[in-house]
Amino acid sequence: MNHPLSIPxxxxxxxxxxxVLPYLQRIEQARWYTNFGPLVREFEQSLLNQFTQVQAGxxxxxxxxxxxxxxxLALQVLNLPKGARVLIPALTFVATATAVIRAGCQPVLADIxxxxxxxxxxLALIAWQxxxxxxxxxxxxFGCPQEVEAWESFFAxxxxxxxxxxxxxxxxxxxxxxxxxxxxxxxxxxxGIGEGGFIIGGNQHLIAAIRELSNFGISKQAHFVTQVGTxxxxxxxxxxxxxxxxxxxxxxxxxxxxxxxxxxxxLCRACxxxxxxxxxxxxxxxVLPICLPNGQNGQTVAxxxxxxGIETRRWYxxxxxxxxxxxxxxxxxxxxxxxxxxxxxxxxPFHLFMTTADIEQVGMELNxxxxxxxxxxxx
Amino acid sequence: MNHPLSIPxxxxxxxxxxxVLPYLQRIEQARWYTNFGPLVREFEQSLLNQFTQVQAGxxxxxxxxxxxxxxxLALQVLNLPKGARVLIPALTFVATATAVIRAGCQPVLADIxxxxxxxxxxLALIAWQxxxxxxxxxxxxFGCPQEVEAWESFFAxxxxxxxxxxxxxxxxxxxxxxxxxxxxxxxxxxxGIGEGGFIIGGNQHLIAAIRELSNFGISKQAHFVTQVGTxxxxxxxxxxxxxxxxxxxxxxxxxxxxxxxxxxxxLCRACxxxxxxxxxxxxxxxVLPICLPNGQNGQTVAxxxxxxGIETRRWYxxxxxxxxxxxxxxxxxxxxxxxxxxxxxxxxPFHLFMTTADIEQVGMELNxxxxxxxxxxxx
Numbered sequence: 140m141n142h143p144l145s146i147p148x149x150x151x152x153x154x155x156x157x158x159v160l161p162y163l164q165r166i167e168q169a170r171w172y173t174n175f176g177p178l179v180r181e182f183e184q185s186l187l188n189q190f191t192q193v194q195a196g197x198x199x200x201x202x203x204x205x206x207x208x209x210x211x212l213a214l215q216v217l218n219l220p221k222g223a224r225v226l227i228p229a230l231t232f233v234a235t236a237t238a239v240i241r242a243g244c245q246p247v248l249a250d251i252x253x254x255x256x257x258x259x260x261x262l263a264l265i266a267w268q269x270x271x272x273x274x275x276x277x278x279x280x281f282g283c284p285q286e287v288e289a290w291e292s293f294f295a296x297x298x299x300x301x302x303x304x305x306x307x308x309x310x311x312x313x314x315x316x317x318x319x320x321x322x323x324x325x326x327x328x329x330x331g332i333g334e335g336g337f338i339i340g341g342n343q344h345l346i347a348a349i350r351e352l353s354n355f356g357i358s359k360q361a362h363f364v365t366q367v368g369t370x371x372x373x374x375x376x377x378x379x380x381x382x383x384x385x386x387x388x389x390x391x392x393x394x395x396x397x398x399x400x401x402x403x404x405x406l407c408r409a410c411x412x413x414x415x416x417x418x419x420x421x422x423x424x425x426v427l428p429i430c431l432p433n434g435q436n437g438q439t440v441a442x443x444x445x446x447x448g449i450e451t452r453r454w455y456x457x458x459x460x461x462x463x464x465x466x467x468x469x470x471x472x473x474x475x476x477x478x479x480x481x482x483x484x485x486x487x488p489f490h491l492f493m494t495t496a497d498i499e500q501v502g503m504e505l506n507x508x509x510x511x512x513x514x515x516x517x518x
Numbered sequence: 519m520n521h522p523l524s525i526p527x528x529x530x531x532x533x534x535x536x537x538v539l540p541y542l543q544r545i546e547q548a549r550w551y552t553n554f555g556p557l558v559r560e561f562e563q564s565l566l567n568q569f570t571q572v573q574a575g576x577x578x579x580x581x582x583x584x585x586x587x588x589x590x591l592a593l594q595v596l597n598l599p600k601g602a603r604v605l606i607p608a609l610t611f612v613a614t615a616t617a618v619i620r621a622g623c624q625p626v627l628a629d630i631x632x633x634x635x636x637x638x639x640x641l642a643l644i645a646w647q648x649x650x651x652x653x654x655x656x657x658x659x660f661g662c663p664q665e666v667e668a669w670e671s672f673f674a675x676x677x678x679x680x681x682x683x684x685x686x687x688x689x690x691x692x693x694x695x696x697x698x699x700x701x702x703x704x705x706x707x708x709x710g711i712g713e714g715g716f717i718i719g720g721n722q723h724l725i726a727a728i729r730e731l732s733n734f735g736i737s738k739q740a741h742f743v744t745q746v747g748t749x750x751x752x753x754x755x756x757x758x759x760x761x762x763x764x765x766x767x768x769x770x771x772x773x774x775x776x777x778x779x780x781x782x783x784x785l786c787r788a789c790x791x792x793x794x795x796x797x798x799x800x801x802x803x804x805v806l807p808i809c810l811p812n813g814q815n816g817q818t819v820a821x822x823x824x825x826x827g828i829e830t831r832r833w834y835x836x837x838x839x840x841x842x843x844x845x846x847x848x849x850x851x852x853x854x855x856x857x858x859x860x861x862x863x864x865x866x867p868f869h870l871f872m873t874t875a876d877i878e879q880v881g882m883e884l885n886x887x888x889x890x891x892x893x894x895x896x897x
Contacts, residue, residue: 170530234749372584377753377755461742
């Protein structure tokens, strides 16, 4: 029963110890290990420079110890009324929902677009016209970028603040002046540093306030606590990994793009029945989720593939509303698309150590599982 | 005016890059960077072994990304009623208070013992008899250990859960079976790893639940979210520093003990008027706070010392009740001792790179500031 996994789901490709070493030596020399040290500040500037639309002096960025705390603080800084309703998609990682609740708000679940699998500005507008909410937190699900201009228009029209949960979308997601965009740098992300994240936006006051909240809420000017913050500071150590990761980011981007193109070509030939998320072919994606054809079950196929030594994961199944912690969370509509898709989603192995032969094998076994359901009883 | 500081307040003594390197190589080989990886698990076991009273199998420990999140989750796991009253000392770092509020509770400020500067079990009992509260979070202030047996008795008598904020007391603070004890491993602590912390106790269920809360609340058994958690996981990178730090911890403990003994000897000779916190002479302390004689002002002395190139910090002034974020926090009594002491407390330079000459100079200048207030106008 314990077939050794020959094709693992994720294999992080972080900087080597040798690549990180010069940055560790800098930390050692400065003897400054956290609390907005020189490496964190340099890493923040380097991250800012990654956003091509960014002009110096008009955009602001602050790092955090992880993306989840970034979402919590981005919501907190909006100063929404206690129990404020925050629209989120029902198909997302659980941290989207936990962050809303920990920020003292109430998540409201929205449906997703059947092609992009995203909560789009159009869907958010329909939900808002049905029943207003205080903020919206769309997700760049599976790395698929949200349309920033459309969200800016949504904000201009409704006045509802927008926080984009772009946890898995660094490299794809553009940023908006009137939007807070939160990225994760978790080990499993395209730009992984272990644990980490950052928030970027055009509002200097909000970003500065998030920075203070990440340092207990201590006001930089007065050295007094004016807002109740926590410790969400990125350490110099993680900034060291981040600087080493950025040093080879452009090369890594190319490898990710190539992998995604090659993978799709092989997959669409080997197993044309599967349904793919509609997103830019030139993107940099940390994962490869597919949707099985109607009538297929994600768990059955996952079990079959595991027997063939292929690791998969059923992101994001169960969807948010099936977790007992979110049983009381209201829905903005019937969530028809999420309910229709969730059970058929499957994350395939996707990482920079995969060979063409690995991808061929995934495609072949996936096709076998779908074409000949009988084979799945052989385990 | 910008006198270069010749005697800095704190100089962290963390493992060198060379010492950390073998652990980074282990991470690189495993390609496992966070989410309870092998180094975190080894570090947790090694931390457990540091507590001499600990018997295998009866004590439990889980790491967190920092001590503040450790306090938040330790309070959350108690499942206190919403808005529950939690007694804390009025003299402590602000994170003690922010953690209570972020855990959905209401801090209630208590006074401290005039000798140990701690909220003691006796003071907590008096406050409880005056008006009951739901939990108490005493602090091992400035590294001074809390008396665990007395807190166990307090718990046995009142049934009020006890969480010890032992942020700065690793090496001194004993742990209790029926108590949750939270340590910080921040760079400025005796065992510093950059950012980090852990919680230890005798209740397997509570520690396991904190571990789940630090991973979004995802239940290990069911893979469902049953409690609303956050991301408070320690990365493998910080565990690497932790393992390297523990490898020379026994040597570092000796150096800290020696420093404290030598410092006290010099200080008591050079400036016998100062008042010291009553705590074990054989302790391992991350900081050296003193209390100035009655009538003296901490800020005035700090300013004078800064002109002499001696960096100090006024821990914990202003006390909790003077921060605007805590203006509504109720007091359990008049907080007489805190109000009497806070303005006179001063943290002196204290770190393993200090020479005997440095300490002599601190003592001499401190004495000058106290003996001859006139000299303080010379700036």
